[in-house]
Amino acid sequence: MLFALRVGFRYFRSGGSQIILSIASVAFGVTVYLFITSLIFGLQKGFIATTVGSSSHITVLPLENVARILLIKGVTNLGTSLPFNDRELVLRNYVSTVAELDKIPGLIAVSPVSSGSGTVIKGGQVRTISILGIDENRGSQIFDLRKAMKFGILDLGGQGCTVGVELARLLGLTVGDKVRAVSAKGVEMVMRITGIFKAGNINANERSFYVSLANGQRLNDMVGAVSRIETQVQDPFVDAVIAEVIAAKTGLKVQTWQEVNGDLLSGLAAQKQTTDIIRLFVMILVATSVASVLIVSVMQRSREIGILKSMGASTFALQGIFTYLGALVGFSGALVGTGIGGSLILWLGDLPGDSSIKPGFWMPIEMQTRFLVEAFFVTAGIATVAALLPARRAALMNPVDVIRQG
Amino acid sequence: MLIDLKGVAKIYAGLVPFRALSDVNLQVDTGEFAAIVGQSGSGKSTLLNLIGLLDKVSEGTYLLDGIDVSTRSDADLTRLRGTKVGFVFQFHYLLPDFTVLENVLMPSAVLESRPSKQDRSEAMRLLERVGVAKHAGKLANAISGGEQQRVAIARALARGKPLILADEPTGNLDTANSDAVFKLMREIHEEKKTTFLIVTHDERIAAQCDRIVKVTDGRIVDDQRV
Numbered sequence: 001m002l003f004a005l006r007v008g009f010r011y012f013r014s015g016g017s018q019i020i021l022s023i024a025s026v027a028f029g030v031t032v033y034l035f036i037t038s039l040i041f042g043l044q045k046g047f048i049a050t051t052v053g054s055s056s057h058i059t060v061l062p063l064e065n066v067a068r069i070l071l072i073k074g075v076t077n078l079g080t081s082l083p084f085n086d087r088e089l090v091l092r093n094y095v096s097t098v099a100e101l102d103k104i105p106g107l108i109a110v111s112p113v114s115s116g117s118g119t120v121i122k123g124g125q126v127r128t129i130s131i132l133g134i135d136e137n138r139g140s141q142i143f144d145l146r147k148a149m150k151f152g153i154l155d156l157g158g159q160g161c162t163v164g165v166e167l168a169r170l171l172g173l174t175v176g177d178k179v180r181a182v183s184a185k186g187v188e189m190v191m192r193i194t195g196i197f198k199a200g201n202i203n204a205n206e207r208s209f210y211v212s213l214a215n216g217q218r219l220n221d222m223v224g225a226v227s228r229i230e231t232q233v234q235d236p237f238v239d240a241v242i243a244e245v246i247a248a249k250t251g252l253k254v255q256t257w258q259e260v261n262g263d264l265l266s267g268l269a270a271q272k273q274t275t276d277i278i279r280l281f282v283m284i285l286v287a288t289s290v291a292s293v294l295i296v297s298v299m300q301r302s303r304e305i306g307i308l309k310s311m312g313a314s315t316f317a318l319q320g321i322f323t324y325l326g327a328l329v330g331f332s333g334a335l336v337g338t339g340i341g342g343s344l345i346l347w348l349g350d351l352p353g354d355s356s357i358k359p360g361f362w363m364p365i366e367m368q369t370r371f372l373v374e375a376f377f378v379t380a381g382i383a384t385v386a387a388l389l390p391a392r393r394a395a396l397m398n399p400v401d402v403i404r405q406g
Numbered sequence: 407m408l409i410d411l412k413g414v415a416k417i418y419a420g421l422v423p424f425r426a427l428s429d430v431n432l433q434v435d436t437g438e439f440a441a442i443v444g445q446s447g448s449g450k451s452t453l454l455n456l457i458g459l460l461d462k463v464s465e466g467t468y469l470l471d472g473i474d475v476s477t478r479s480d481a482d483l484t485r486l487r488g489t490k491v492g493f494v495f496q497f498h499y500l501l502p503d504f505t506v507l508e509n510v511l512m513p514s515a516v517l518e519s520r521p522s523k524q525d526r527s528e529a530m531r532l533l534e535r536v537g538v539a540k541h542a543g544k545l546a547n548a549i550s551g552g553e554q555q556r557v558a559i560a561r562a563l564a565r566g567k568p569l570i571l572a573d574e575p576t577g578n579l580d581t582a583n584s585d586a587v588f589k590l591m592r593e594i595h596e597e598k599k600t601t602f603l604i605v606t607h608d609e610r611i612a613a614q615c616d617r618i619v620k621v622t623d624g625r626i627v628d629d630q631r632v
Contacts, residue, residue, distance in 0.1 A: 002519035014503040307499040312488015313516045400460050
């Protein structure tokens with residue numbers, strides 16, 4: 001095969017503008033491949049960060065009660081039992097569960113939450129709220145309350161609480177004001193506003209009422225217990241594996257963000273399919289480009305192919321020459337494409353992230369090394385495969401025909 | 407005996423099968439210098455292609471250097487062609503992207519991938535013998551037509567092939583170059599005792615060969631030793 005490689009390389013070197021154009025075509029394909037992959041990745045990452053970045057990825061919940069089946073002699077099936085919840089489901093032994101979860105690799109945040117509904121009263125106004133008792137530090141790892149603060153600070157100690165900007169606007173609250181919180185369980189507490197936050201979700205801005213975990217447990221009548229434990233993972237798309245580990249270790253009910261956000265996932269899947277189709281078209285473009293150049297090359301060199309055959313060049317060797325030629329075009333184009341495409345994407349990714357600074361220029365594009373590797377090898381591979389057909393055509397040429405008529 | 411054709415026919419398939427050669431019987435000894443003559447379309451080039459293993463016989467048997475090649479596979483014929491037969495065509499068909507020396511080394515490269523030092527020395531000797539050694543490093547398309555045909559002869563002779571088949575080797579050259587190329591082939595034949603079979607319709611060239619085989623309508627109608 002060294003012979004085929006040497007001849008293929010010589011043809012590549014002396015191919016002139018024909019080879020340069022085909023390399024440019026492959027490079028363009030790689031650039032588009034990289035661009036679309038990085039753009040969709042950036043878009044999805046940004047979308048997920050906005051949508052689930054500030055909420056729990058995997059939530060640990062109490063097991064649901066299951067109706068006990070009364071066994072009657074001679075009767076084995078009394079029908080399907082339905083769960084019944086005559087008492088609120090809570091996690092009683094949450095401290096040890098949190099300690100257990102802290103040890104699981106891949107979890108980057110673990111936060112016990114005591115939640116329940118209630119109302120907040122200020123003067124003559126009453127608003128429905130969601131009372132959320134959290135540990136300041138652990139809770140901020142899920143939703144960064146400190147960063148979200150618009151007024152005041154995050155201080156849930158004592159009677160401290162923090163509310164969203166919308167609730168503050170509706171009730172005319174400012175930092176330092178006192179409000180009366182009454183839970184659905186009938187527990188009442190006077191709380192002091194220490195901070196007003198702004199979340200990306202209007203519902204959170206209007207309803208969330210953050211208090212310390214202890215106050216949450218008191219208001220929600222679950223002292224010594226929590227409603228759930230919220231967690232976050234490094235990569236939200238691989239949380240299914242971690243969810244299984246959590247379920248196995250804790251024996252509790254585990255719910256992933258994908259289970260909760262089915263519609264969102266369908267949207268992301270549709271976006272991914274569209275990307276795959278665009279990438280397929282790009283690969284077809286690359287394959288067509290390389291194949292067409294090689295078909296022309298085979299036609300132009302038919303006499304040379306004939307004379308090589310007359311010298312004893314095998315079908316395999318002749319096929320090798322044009323396969324190597326296609327591979328050289330593919331690898332060169334892929335190299336140029338990853339260089340140009342990679343630089344372009346890095347430049348676009350470095351543009352300021354705030355669209356108000358450079359309107360129309362910013363895009364949520366993010367490149368990963370694996371995209372470069374993938375684009376390089378996929379494109380070079382496609383180009384090599386595309387060369388097989390013209391190479392086969394060259395190998396099967398009849399030397400008599402091409403020498404006399406070629 | 408180097409070439410032994412017995413009752414050979416070549417039939418091209420098609421809607422109406424075409425019989426290009428019929429009942430050809432030809433024996434050529436090692437070291438002969440023979441011409442195959444005939445009008446255009448008489449079947450002389452078809453005969454050369456069969457002898458050169460570029461094509462397969464349809465009927466009869468063909469022994470090349472004692473090997474029955476009538477029933478061999480394409481891969482076997484390719485291998486035998488590489489070791490036994492050198493071709494010189496009307497047009498030189500040198501590979502334009504390679505140097506003159508690389509073109510002469512090409513038969514070795516085809517068979518062994520990397521030509522040896524011995525192959526290189528032999529190629530240079532052949533280039534010197536055909537008078538174009540000074541162009542060894544030039545690209546094949548950078549020398550004149552007569553020189554290119556000389557390089558093609560050197561390439562055909564490479565690796566000491568016992569049989570050289572030349573299809574109108576002077577047909578593309580002016581008289582001076584034509585005479586020079588023929589003289590060169592004749593001299594090499596004298597020196598190396600290589601067997602030459604030359605297809606030509608140039609009577610002047612044929613008359614200088616030791617044997618003239620005449621082909622008409624796909625049959626050998628005359629075979630004279632001069």
